[in-house]
Amino acid sequence: MKKLIVIHTGGTISMQQNEEGTIEPSKQHPLSNLNETKDVPIHEIEFYNLPSPHIKPEHMLKLSDFINALLAENEDIAGIVITHGTDTLEETAYFLELTCKSPLPIVLTGAMRPSNEIGTDAIYNFQCAVRVATSKEAIHSGVLVVMNDEIHSARYVTKTSTSNVATFKSPPFGPLGLIHKDKIIFYQKYLYSDKYTEIHEITKEVHLFKAYTGMSNILFQHLNKNNTNGIVIEAFGQGNLPPDVVPVLETLLQQGITIVIVSRCYNGIVQPMYDYEGGGKNLQNSGMIFTNEINGPKARLKLLLLLQKGAAAEEIQSAFQE
Numbered sequence: 001m002k003k004l005i006v007i008h009t010g011g012t013i014s015m016q017q018n019e020e021g022t023i024e025p026s027k028q029h030p031l032s033n034l035n036e037t038k039d040v041p042i043h044e045i046e047f048y049n050l051p052s053p054h055i056k057p058e059h060m061l062k063l064s065d066f067i068n069a070l071l072a073e074n075e076d077i078a079g080i081v082i083t084h085g086t087d088t089l090e091e092t093a094y095f096l097e098l099t100c101k102s103p104l105p106i107v108l109t110g111a112m113r114p115s116n117e118i119g120t121d122a123i124y125n126f127q128c129a130v131r132v133a134t135s136k137e138a139i140h141s142g143v144l145v146v147m148n149d150e151i152h153s154a155r156y157v158t159k160t161s162t163s164n165v166a167t168f169k170s171p172p173f174g175p176l177g178l179i180h181k182d183k184i185i186f187y188q189k190y191l192y193s194d195k196y197t198e199i200h201e202i203t204k205e206v207h208l209f210k211a212y213t214g215m216s217n218i219l220f221q222h223l224n225k226n227n228t229n230g231i232v233i234e235a236f237g238q239g240n241l242p243p244d245v246v247p248v249l250e251t252l253l254q255q256g257i258t259i260v261i262v263s264r265c266y267n268g269i270v271q272p273m274y275d276y277e278g279g280g281k282n283l284q285n286s287g288m289i290f291t292n293e294i295n296g297p298k299a300r301l302k303l304l305l306l307l308q309k310g311a312a313a314e315e316i317q318s319a320f321q322e
């Protein structure tokens, strides 16, 4: 029988509530040796024990290298479950989507309440992730996130509530599938596929900004080609910015800094519709790249990987059109 690999990285799912009611990392992983989750042989690895706000792209790269090597060297693996803090889970999931080669299920899960708190979702989410990662339907479905009886794709999933257990949603299209008591059903097929990106280190700097009314150019003025390789901006609506920031952004473009525009709306697409100062048409004419269906943090990771691999301007442009 093929085995399941479980990789723990930390987060609330790895923590315990103490007597004061606050949540802290625990020495012994609370989900280790859980008999009720083990219908398949499980090989467990404590890769990190980090709250997810401590996770950096460097950690993600190490994890992705480890997974690629593990799957290349072993034929007896059915799938992989990764436990992770929920704050940045969607970023690690998308990084793995961009950098892991295998069609085998890679499923991330986490918890909003630690395993010793009333109403914990830790054990249940873990058990569901194990079921999905060992299901045939999950093969060739991209990197998945399993929380609260739902299966989401790494590309679309996002954390929407600070504390509710039903926090993970895929705003544009909903979950790919649902986990029922006796079966797992995929209701949507994941058609999209980001190209595999191979990188070996992280040295590039990509910054993320969010547009707001009266946005000042003060922050952009501190950027230059010596401290910045790329910028992602969550722009207004269909991809528009306040006019005041445009001249400084154009200067940065002239220095060879790549600028990618996503929307700060979580539904709909960006498109160069408006032809006024700061309007999308003007931004695109200046050389900014528009991209859809990924949020700011994910676009930032994608740009980081593309720049890191040394992709030329046309390759970056077409990767963001995928």
Ligand SMILES: NC(=O)C[C@H](N)C(=O)O
Pocket: 010, 011, 012, 013, 050, 051, 052, 053, 084, 085, 086, 087, 088, 110, 111, 112, 113
């Ligand atoms: N629910 C959680 O896991 C949140 C926690 N702060 C983390 O991301 O590590």
